[in-house]
Amino acid sequence: MTEVVVVGAGPVGLFLACELRLAGVDVTVLEQRAERGDITKGVAMHARTLELLAMRGLAETFLDNGVRLPGWHFGFLEQRVDFTGLDSPYPFVLSFPQDRTEAILEDRALALGARIVRGVQAVGLRQDHDSVRVQSADAEYRAAYVIGADGAASTVRKLSGIDFPGTDATFYSYLGDVVADSPPAPGFNVVNENGAMMVAPMPGGFHRVAGYDPLRQHAGRGALSLDELRETASRISGADFGLHSPKWMTQFDSATRVASSYRAGRVLLAGDAAHMHFPAGGVGLNLGLQDAMNLGWKLAAVVRGRAPATFLDTYETERKPWAEDVARHTMAQTALITATTAEGLALRQLLSDLMGSLPEMSQKIARRLSAIDVHYPPADPDAHPLTGTRVPVAAMPDGRPTTLEISPGTTAIVRPDGYVWWAGKPEDAAAFVNSTGEYR
Ligand SMILES: Cc1cc2nc3c(=O)[nH]c(=O)nc-3n(C[C@H](O)[C@H](O)[C@H](O)COP(=O)(O)OP(=O)(O)OC[C@H]3O[C@@H](n4cnc5c(N)ncnc54)[C@H](O)[C@@H]3O)c2cc1C
Known part of the structure; x- marks a missing residue:
């Protein structure tokens, strides 16, 4: 029997495994993918995440290889949120691709002694009063506690009977991580009657090009071609920026949900398994890493018999309100990003003007996106x-x-x-x- 089984070797499962290993807890991570991921997905790293990484001596690795951005968008408003005034050693947004975050965290988890078993998909779950069993197609893993860090479609969440209330998708968004031969000026974002687009620099000469295209709603979730992205860029921005060499292209949606509970007996949820939302503001991965940091030391204390199991309930009490806050402000941003009517554009202009003229508004939003307010x-x-x-x-x-x-x-x-x-x-x-x- 293992002390803790973590289902999912995404960034959250891997970081949680690191935290548990620091406390000497025996951890097995089960991951359905046979190989490490190469998807750049979450690129924005915010100040509080960098502070937490710094506490573990990890921030330099990210800082040395990321791109520091002094401003970031809120709902693609023309006036950007200014992060330079944050009372943090990291007053910026760090652009850093998720595949590299996962590689760093996996190497660290292995070095700390976590067992990572790839090619194993959790399909069953059974708990009694002293253990939980996770079943795959051909094996069973028994543990004192199981963490569902298996993403938004979490099998662990479903098998534990935990509800995932919220709103269904209201629109689809396009995204390409691509090379741009003629990128727009840093901080570019636009919303007009044709749709919405932002372009943000990434390490390695890539740019993230993403937004809302009313003419691509029929395509739903899934694949996007380079030609389609170039056509969308030209129509919305008036230029295709010389886009080529895609690293990752996709269409995703705006469904927003927070788990009704973060714990069912000996099973706990962390990261996207506990909350999903539109990636406006680039906060989802940050929220999940902060979950892992909150849960790690508490679970270690309980597993080792140094705290009662009820101590784990403070994880939900402390973390769920912040997930609900993220759900609210990302939904507010989706309303702004899709506000392409004359009335919507007028509202955007008004808010953008306020952002530009009221430094306090920009600072408050910066504190919220960066999780400095938590x-x-x-x-x-x-x-x-x-x-x-x-x-x-x-x-x-x-x-x-x-x-x-x-x-x-x-x-x-x-x-x-x-x-x-x-x-x-x-x-x-x-x-x-x-x-x-x-x-x-
Ligand atoms: C387009 C897009 C852009 C984004 N941009 C940002 C951003 O800029 N900043 C930011 O902070 N966040 C961003 N995010 C969100 C971020 O990518 C997620 O919040 C993050 O991936 C969550 O990590 P996780 O470990 O909780 O889940 P995941 O990354 O989904 O990892 C879950 C893991 O579990 C595995 N798994 C699933 N089911 C099983 C099973 N049954 N058995 C075994 N293994 C299983 C999966 O293979 C996967 O490896 C973005 C997301 C999207 C879609």
């Missing part, structure tokens, strides 16, 4: 006001909590996922550590 209100009303707030970066390479002097006379104990666990007078810290030692 905090976890304490259950105890008498807790110190700093409890549950974000610590920008604290060196925790081994995933152990750390103690920081945050102001003269105030000490904070920082959780392994970078939020204040306790704050107060330095002389009281030892008592808190003793009281919670069982969780660590």
Whole structure:
């Protein structure tokens, strides 16, 4: 029996495996794909994710190989969101392709001792009061806990009977990660009566070209050809930007859902298995990595018998509201991206003007997209006001909590996922550590 089986070696499953291994938990990751993925899918890495990676000593690998973008779009508004004022060591969006993120995380998970079994598709799940069994076509894996990190169509979620309420697709979006011989100026995005388009630089000389084309709605989800992308670009933007050499081309939809529960007994969900939404703002992968960081240390404490199983319920309490927030602001953005009527364009102009003239609006949206705003209100009303707030970066390479002097006379104990666990007078810290030692 393994202590934890993670179903899905996407970025979230792999990062969770790393976090569990840091705490010494025995982890097996089951992945249906025989080979590593080569899809560039999630490219935007936001400030809070970079802070969390920095806590584990991983940020440099990403920073050295990504493209730093000072601004990013909100609903393709002409005036961009300015990230340069974020109170973070990483006041930008880092463009970094998902296949490389997965490769980095897989190498790390293996180096930390995780077992990754490829070519195994989970098709069955059965749990009793002391274990869960995951079945594939020809084997069974027994574990104390199972994590469904198997993406938006999660088999684990369905087999656990967890609902996935939300809205169905209302439109389809095109996307090509391609080379552009004549790219537009950085920060290009446009919405007009013909549709919507954004172009964002990626590492390796690629650009992401994506948006909404009213004339491509019949095509639904799936394949897109280079000729079709060039025709769409010309019609919406007046130029095809010399697009060629596609790395990834697709059509995807705007369905938005959040799991009704993140836990069913010994089964938990993380990443896209728990939430899906239109990728406006480039936040989905970030949200999932933050789930993994929140869940990892808690699950390790429970598996090792240092915390009661009910401790796992704080994972949903803390993380689900942020997934719901992302669902709301990505839906708001889809309304703006598809606002191609005269009235819609007028609304866009008004909001864009506000974004340009009210720095506070841009800053608030930057904080929201970057997840700098994420905090976890304490259950105890008498807790110190700093409890549950974000610590920008604290060196925790081994995933152990750390103690920081945050102001003269105030000490904070920082959780392994970078939020204040306790704050107060330095002389009281030892008592808190003793009281919670069982969780660590
Ligand atoms: C077009 C597009 C653009 C995006 N852009 C961004 C962006 O810029 N920034 C951002 O943050 N996010 C972005 N996202 C979202 C991001 O790609 C996802 O949030 C991310 O992939 C979620 O990771 P995950 O590990 O939860 O799931 P996935 O990446 O879906 O991984 C799930 C894994 O589970 C495996 N699996 C599935 N079922 C089984 C099974 N039954 N048994 C075994 N294995 C199984 C799959 O093969 C897969 O490897 C984008 C998404 C799309 C579609």
